[in-house]
Amino acid sequence: MRLRLLAPLAPLILLGATRAQDDEAPPAPPSEPPPHAVELRSGTVLVGRIEPPSWKVATAFGELTVPVVEIRRVRFGRRAQPERLAKVEEAVQRLAAAEPERRNHARAAIVQEGTFAVPSLRAAAKTHDDPEVKRIAAEILKELDPDDEVVMPDDDQVDTARFSVLGQIQLEAFKVNVGELGPLVVKRGDVEGIRSAAPDSSRKITVAGTNCWPNGWLDTKIKVEKGERLKIQATGTIFFPNWGQAFTPDGNQNMGAMNGMMVGTLAARVGPKGTIFRIGSSFNGAMPAAGTLQLILNIQAPDQPHEGEFSLVLSRSAE
Numbered sequence: 001m002r003l004r005l006l007a008p009l010a011p012l013i014l015l016g017a018t019r020a021q022d023d024e025a026p027p028a029p030p031s032e033p034p035p036h037a038v039e040l041r042s043g044t045v046l047v048g049r050i051e052p053p054s055w056k057v058a059t060a061f062g063e064l065t066v067p068v069v070e071i072r073r074v075r076f077g078r079r080a081q082p083e084r085l086a087k088v089e090e091a092v093q094r095l096a097a098a099e100p101e102r103r104n105h106a107r108a109a110i111v112q113e114g115t116f117a118v119p120s121l122r123a124a125a126k127t128h129d130d131p132e133v134k135r136i137a138a139e140i141l142k143e144l145d146p147d148d149e150v151v152m153p154d155d156d157q158v159d160t161a162r163f164s165v166l167g168q169i170q171l172e173a174f175k176v177n178v179g180e181l182g183p184l185v186v187k188r189g190d191v192e193g194i195r196s197a198a199p200d201s202s203r204k205i206t207v208a209g210t211n212c213w214p215n216g217w218l219d220t221k222i223k224v225e226k227g228e229r230l231k232i233q234a235t236g237t238i239f240f241p242n243w244g245q246a247f248t249p250d251g252n253q254n255m256g257a258m259n260g261m262m263v264g265t266l267a268a269r270v271g272p273k274g275t276i277f278r279i280g281s282s283f284n285g286a287m288p289a290a291g292t293l294q295l296i297l298n299i300q301a302p303d304q305p306h307e308g309e310f311s312l313v314l315s316r317s318a319e
Helices: 007-016 082-094 100-127 131-144
Strands: 036-040 045-051 054-059 062-067 071-075 156-160 164-169 173-178 182-187 191-196 203-208 218-224 229-240 245-247 266-270 282-286 291-297 307-317
Touching: 045 182, 054 156, 062 164, 082 100, 082 131, 100 131, 203 218, 203 291, 291 307
Parallel strands: none
Antiparallel strands: 036 045, 036 191, 045 173, 054 062, 054 164, 071 156, 071 191, 156 164, 173 182, 203 307, 218 291, 229 245, 229 282, 229 307, 266 291
């Protein structure tokens, strides 16, 4: 969603815009820049402190200056890769070609681009003049089945603890100070995304017996990046009196298995279409995808009376 600022009210709107995760006041920014993880399109990840110390973002309502110490996440939009974007737009137009071979080649090129091509496909499926292009674009969207959490926006997106903003980051390259390697110059077109690598303050979350498989997913509102590490500690017991069985976050060995883990185990997924994976009483691992973390009790008991709950402490880690 584009940040809409009315110039006289900008200070007020910024403080209330898209507050990160919950309604609690955001923590004060650190006095010096924390490390950030810079994920390159090649798959390499650079961890270090970023320069310059503040970034300017041009929006439709003026230019904002965002201190690096405040930045939690950066997603460079499709416009940061103009050549790649032009190829996608050209391939979408070729879907109208009379020759089946050209249409098939264009379709294959679009599918290969994955979520990068989704905004172009959505526009074509909705507004293109050629009905055949509309039809094919809709088919490809159904095939890709995109999760909005990972679809790349056209504009750059900068997330802080206080607000999120869409616009154009006003730099073509920046430096990452990587330990003994010193400052490395990185071009923005080579970057897939940036996230804070500083240890995050812990979050406490409660999972109840109503948060059970398959439809009881608890949306934590915590956004994660692919490869980002989370530490989760879970305690507590949930008792189902009709069965006479109690479950810890590690499940109950008397109740068999489901989804590749013991029934009753605390589990998670990233995004509404993500694959379920085990959390248990202790988890320290990398996120399998980008999106919002969701939690569930791996048991089918939507209408069963229950007592107790699981108490979780979640924190981010660069290690």
